[in-house]
Amino acid sequence: MNFDATALYAALIHELKNNLGLLNMTLDAIPLRGDAEHDGRLDDARLLCQRSSERLQQALLVFKAGNRELRPVVDAYSPVDLLRELGDAAHSLARERLVIETLAGDQVPDLWFFDRALVEMAMINAIHNSLTHAHSRIRIEADMLDGCLALSVRDDSAGYPEHIMACGSGPTDCSSSGTGLGLMFARMIAEAHENQGRFGELRLFNENGAVFRLLLP
Numbered sequence: 001m002n003f004d005a006t007a008l009y010a011a012l013i014h015e016l017k018n019n020l021g022l023l024n025m026t027l028d029a030i031p032l033r034g035d036a037e038h039d040g041r042l043d044d045a046r047l048l049c050q051r052s053s054e055r056l057q058q059a060l061l062v063f064k065a066g067n068r069e070l071r072p073v074v075d076a077y078s079p080v081d082l083l084r085e086l087g088d089a090a091h092s093l094a095r096e097r098l099v100i101e102t103l104a105g106d107q108v109p110d111l112w113f114f115d116r117a118l119v120e121m122a123m124i125n126a127i128h129n130s131l132t133h134a135h136s137r138i139r140i141e142a143d144m145l146d147g148c149l150a151l152s153v154r155d156d157s158a159g160y161p162e163h164i165m166a167c168g169s170g171p172t173d174c175s176s177s178g179t180g181l182g183l184m185f186a187r188m189i190a191e192a193h194e195n196q197g198r199f200g201e202l203r204l205f206n207e208n209g210a211v212f213r214l215l216l217p
Contacts, residue, residue: 013060020053032095043095047131050093054125058185061121072115072192079112079142079149080104082120086140090127098134105143112149114193114216119151122186122202126153126212129182133157133210148200148215159206183212190214 027046032039087102094100123140130138134155141152164183183204190200195217203213 013056017053017056017060020049020056024049024053028092039095043097047093047128051128054121054128054182057121058125058181061118061185061188072118072189074113074115074193076111076113077116078110079108079151080110082116082123082151083140083142086120086123086127089124090131090138090140093127093131094138098131099137101137101139103139103141105141107144108142108149109144112216113195114149115189118189118192119214119216122189122214123151123153125182125186129212130155130157130210145213145215148217151214151216153212154207154209156209158209160204160210165204186212186214190216193217 024046027042027049030042032042083102083104087100090100127138127140130153134157137156139152139154141150141154143150143152183202187202190202193200193216198217200217201215203211203215205211205213
């Protein structure tokens with residue numbers, strides 16, 4: 001029997017991702033009890049489910065990139081609408097453990113051209129990392145910087161260690177770090193966006209905590 005192994009690989013990833021989505025819906029339906037141990041374990045399970053779903057999405061991204069199929073589907077989207085939806089997702093995941101803020105700069109345009117699904121994937125991964133490491137606060141921002149749309153996630157953690165920042169800035173071995181893998185994928189997504197010869201960038205730095213910034217030309 002003949003079969004397309006690459007198509008089967010992609011189909012399996014999609015099926016596993018959908019199953020994790022159903023599992024996450026089940027976890028979301030379990031009410032909190034006000035008991036620190038119970039609620040903490042439930043939150044940990046929810047975040048682990050979300051991270052596993054992310055990894056499957058990233059595996060599909062690697063598959064597409066390896067087959068030279070990573071071509072952003074660029075269209076006009078509202079950065080403010082994306083910011084609001086990212087804030088809602090962060091609120092849902094944080095479940096009042098952290099303060100979640102959103103901030104849109106005055107210069108942010110009504111519309112910008114980017115692949116919404118890919119950009120959302122990169123931003124959600126950054127939010128998940130902040131949920132793990134932040135002490136009390138996360139802020140998601142949209143602004144204009146150097147002629148690009150700048151989407152940022154700030155937290156009040158201890159900041160990125162040097163080896164993690166290296167994962168986001170260029171070719172390096174990030175295989176031992178889940179956070180590093182997520183940043184590597186974010187850089188891949190950023191650089192897949194191009195406008196008049198200028199490519200997107202991922203910038204990581206520490207400023208009263210960790211700052212993840214995606215620049216889209």
